[in-house]
Amino acid sequence: xxxxxxxxxxxxxxxxxxxxxxxxxxxxxxxxxxxxxxxxxxxxxxxxxxxxxxxxxxxxxxxx
Amino acid sequence: xxxxxxxxxxxxxxxxxxxxxxxxxxxxxxxxxxxxxxxxxxxxxxxxxxxxxxxxxxxxxxxxxxxxxxxxxxxxxxxxxxxxxxxxxxxxxxxxxxxxxxxxxxxxxxxxxxxxxxxxxxxxxxxxxxxxxxxxxxxxxxxxxxxxxxxxxxxxxxxxxxxxxxxxxxxxxxxxxxxxxxxxxxxxxxxxxxxxxxxxxxxxxxxxxxxxxxxxxxxxxxxxxxxxxxxxxxxxxxxxxxxxxxxxxxxxxxxxxxxxxxxxxx
Numbered sequence: 001x002x003x004x005x006x007x008x009x010x011x012x013x014x015x016x017x018x019x020x021x022x023x024x025x026x027x028x029x030x031x032x033x034x035x036x037x038x039x040x041x042x043x044x045x046x047x048x049x050x051x052x053x054x055x056x057x058x059x060x061x062x063x064x
Numbered sequence: 065x066x067x068x069x070x071x072x073x074x075x076x077x078x079x080x081x082x083x084x085x086x087x088x089x090x091x092x093x094x095x096x097x098x099x100x101x102x103x104x105x106x107x108x109x110x111x112x113x114x115x116x117x118x119x120x121x122x123x124x125x126x127x128x129x130x131x132x133x134x135x136x137x138x139x140x141x142x143x144x145x146x147x148x149x150x151x152x153x154x155x156x157x158x159x160x161x162x163x164x165x166x167x168x169x170x171x172x173x174x175x176x177x178x179x180x181x182x183x184x185x186x187x188x189x190x191x192x193x194x195x196x197x198x199x200x201x202x203x204x205x206x207x208x209x210x211x212x213x214x215x216x217x218x219x220x221x222x223x224x225x226x227x228x229x230x231x232x233x234x235x236x237x238x239x240x241x242x243x244x245x246x247x248x249x250x251x252x253x254x255x256x257x258x259x260x261x262x263x264x265x266x267x268x269x270x271x272x273x274x275x276x277x278x279x280x281x282x283x284x285x286x287x288x289x290x291x292x293x294x295x296x297x298x299x300x301x302x303x304x305x306x307x308x309x310x311x312x313x314x315x316x317x318x319x320x321x322x323x324x325x326x327x328x329x330x
Contacts, residue, residue, distance in 0.1 A: 029247040031254050033287070038258045058286060060247040060254075063273045063300035064158040064311070 001053040009051070017044040019055065031058040065111040071131035082107045086117055093117035097135040114139055130215055137170050141327065148326050149173035151237035153225055153253055155180075155201040157306055158269055159243030160191035160208075161315030166216075166322060167209040173217040174209070175237050176202045179224040189308040225249065230256045234264070239322050242268035243315070245300070258290055267321045271295040272314035274304045281310065283317045285330065293317040 001008055003019065010022075016039060020027045032039045033056040039047060049055060067076045069089055076085055083106045086093060095118035096103055109115075116135035118124075124132045134142060150171055152159045155178035163174055178201040182192045196204035202220035209216055221233050225244075230253060234240050240257055244250050250268060257266040271294035272281060280295040293314050300306045324330060 026247075029251050031251060031258065031286075031290075036287075038255065040259060041255065056286075058270075058292065059296075060250040060268070060270045061273075061294075061297065061299035062245060062247045063271070063298070063306050064154055064156050064243055064245040064250075064269060 001049055001051055001055060003055045004057060013048045013050070015045060016047045016049065016055075019049060020044065020057070023057070025057060025059055029060045031060075032056070033058075065109075067109055067112065068114045070116055070128050071114070071134070076109060080109050082109055082115065085109065085115065090117040090119070093119050095120060100136055100138040102136075133213055133215065134170060142170050144326055145170050145323070146172040148239070149175065149237045150322055151175040151177060151234040151240045152243055153177050153234075153240060154243040154245065154249075155190075155205050156186065156243065156245055157189040157308070157311035158272075158315045158318065159241065160201070160205055161312050162241050162243060162319045162322070163205055163209065164191050164212070165316055165319035167213045169319075169323065170213065171216060171322075173219070175219045175221065175234065176205055177221045177223065177225060177233055178202055179222055189306055189311045225253060227252055227256060231260060234261065237264065239325055240264055240266045241318050241322065242266055243318070247299075254290070258287075262289065265289040265291070265325055267291045267293065267318045267325075269293045269314050269318055271298045272310045273298045273300040273306050274310065275307055276310070278310060278313045281313050281317060283321050291321050291325075293321065 016032055017027055027044050035054055065076055065078055066073050082098060086096060097116040098107060099114050116131055118132055148171060150166055152163050155176055180201055182196040182199050182201055182204050186192055191208055192204050200222050202222045206218050206220060242250055242253050254266055254268050257264055283291060283293045286292050
């Protein structure tokens with residue numbers, strides 16, 4: 001699958017949440033777009049990513 | 065032909081010169097603003113031209129005030145700004161700076177949203193002054209905006225923004241500026257706007273702490289209705305504080321993005 005433009009592959013199907021854990025990204029500080037659809041936070045646990053999924057993860061850091 | 069002097073319609077002879085009109089109406093004026101631009105030169109005036117004549121040190125009368133404050137606004141730009149309502153989510157280093165810039169360029173309406181009060185650690189980068197300590201940020205910022213442009217319509221919401229009230233608080237806005245400090249709040253607001261308020265645009269910010277070069281703070285268009293400002297990485301934390309210069313750079317990227325969205329220059 002493509003994650004932020006980079007090719008990544010996994011042994012098995014993984015969820016969005018598992019991808020975020022793998023990338024060491026806090027799921028409460030992101031916007032996740034899968035195949036151009038913005039996902040709700042509640043979908044991260046269940047939404048399975050496919051080998052041809054296009055994923056964009058936009059992370060927020062603190063400060064303002 | 066008709067021209068406008070201090071926003072009032074005036075009949076002028078065809079081919080009249082700018083300095084000739086000035087001599088007739090306000091000979092002691094020392095600042096001449098011609099169609100939004102300060103000039104010392106003479107011009108031949110055209111139908112619907114706008115002249116603002118200002119005497120330095122003179123406090124304008126109430127009916128001249130709006131014309132003089134607006135004199136540097138490019139007329140076609142100003143008319144579009146005046147129609148627009150912008151929500152500012154968080155009135156800290158980002159939000160207070162974004163709001164002041166948008167007020168100065170003559171935005172029509174601002175919805176100012178913050179639950180907190182001004183305290184001393186805000187003054188290193190936020191627009192407030194010592195006299196505002198203890199005041200609600202919504203009230204303090206309203207006061208500052210009124211002092212530089214009393215013609216902005218202001219709605220104040222002193223509430224903590226969370227998933228339960230975002231749609232209601234920002235329902236009347238066209239563009240939402242995400243200006244929170246807390247990254248979880250940043251994500252909740254951005255996700256809610258992108259998923260449930262698809263007729264709005266959001267201009268968010270991430271990464272502006274420290275004293276790195278200002279040149280890494282950029283504006284990116286992530287998707288049709290989502291813009292992200294910042295360097296994307298420099299988080300506020302122990303040993304890496306938020307400082308006025310980079311925070312104001314990011315804030316004014318946000319304000320400029322709002323302006324460009326309004327003008328259709330995306």
